Amino acid sequence: MGIELDDLDRAIIGELEQDGRRAFREIARSLDVSEGTVRSRFRRLEEDGVLKITAFAEPGRFSTARLALLFLKVAPEHHESVVARLTACREISYVSTTLGRADVFAQVLTADDTALWRFLQERVRPLEGVLETECTLEVAVHKLWFDKEGPARPAN
The missing domain is CATH 3.30.70.920 (Lrp/AsnC effector binding domain/regulation of amino acid metabolism (RAM) domain)
Known part of the structure; x- marks a missing residue:
């Protein structure tokens, strides 16, 4: 069963797809939300198995x-x-x-x-x-x- 994502969830995922090491503070600034909001959304997405930060070798x-x-x-x-x-x-x-x-x-x-x-x-x-x-x-x-x-x- 899929997890329902809202626009902010998708925006956070999009920011992390560009750079998975990007600081929550920077993501929050670019999305005009608080750092705490980004941090809590990230944790929920990670705990729900929607998001996992990994490295990719070319x-x-x-x-x-x-x-x-x-x-x-x-x-x-x-x-x-x-x-x-x-x-x-x-x-x-x-x-x-x-x-x-x-x-x-x-x-x-x-x-x-x-x-x-x-x-x-x-x-x-x-x-x-x-x-x-x-x-x-x-x-x-x-x-x-x-x-x-x-x-x-x-x-x-």
């Missing part, structure tokens, strides 16, 4: 490391266990349930091509319920955030 800047996208077809009865096993892997930074040609999407970072191959062969493909895997190397990221206004709203 894959094209790695010398030998490989950032890859995994698309997995999973038997329905094993979906939750596969997701749990993947989220427990330190090599995996992101896991989501998807609709389409794959049931699960994951982003994985390994030291090099050999480590990526080994990770797939030894840790992902043998998972009970994994029916198919597809792996694509991610070589450049061109956009990582939503526009400041947030997701488009349906027309009334």
Whole structure:
């Protein structure tokens, strides 16, 4: 179930998407609200699981490391266990349930091509319920955030 966000929540998220280390004081000044308001909204968004501040490394800047996208077809009865096993892997930074040609999407970072191959062969493909895997190397990221206004709203 989704959390209802108001315009101020979306504005705070938008400010943090531009710079996740930005001080609450600066965000408050740019949005013309109090620092305490920004701080309490941030805490609520974080506690509700809407917002998490993380760092992102540009894959094209790695010398030998490989950032890859995994698309997995999973038997329905094993979906939750596969997701749990993947989220427990330190090599995996992101896991989501998807609709389409794959049931699960994951982003994985390994030291090099050999480590990526080994990770797939030894840790992902043998998972009970994994029916198919597809792996694509991610070589450049061109956009990582939503526009400041947030997701488009349906027309009334």
